[in-house]
């Protein structure tokens with residue numbers, strides 16, 4: 001009996017020492033973020049997948065120190081045929097949910113770029129949650145022609161009257 005208790009005690013002691021990287025997929029996956037090379041204002045698009053078991057609340061985006069511009073999460077909405085966008089101060093991502101940043105919906109709004117977005121460059125940006133956890137991601141800067149080439153496959157019929 002005492003022996004079993006002792007055994008149980010050791011099991012409890014060892015549990016927190018198990019390697020934390022046992023579940024490598026248990027993370028917030030941020031991928032394919034890109035923005036057009038522009039002089040002043042640009043929008044960033046990509047995908048965020050919450051592969052953790054908890055809800056993640058993204059509250060801001062941090063840019064590298066050398067970059068003086070402003071980055072914020074926006075969402076475009078269409079009301080009576082008029083598109084408008086608002087700043088998102090709290091982006092809730094439920095476990096196993098995907099949020100796609102794409103034209104007409106969520107985007108990272110970059111302002112005051114001051115010519116610092118050059119095509120071919122990449123920057124490390126960070127998504128920051130309400131608990132101050134930092135999730136780094138790569139933002140690739142593409143030329144307008146690269147972006148337009150990617151748009152060719154999109155359906156533009158909805159834009160015609």
Ligand SMILES: [Cu+2]
Pocket residue numbers: 074075085107108109
């Ligand atoms: Cu915007």
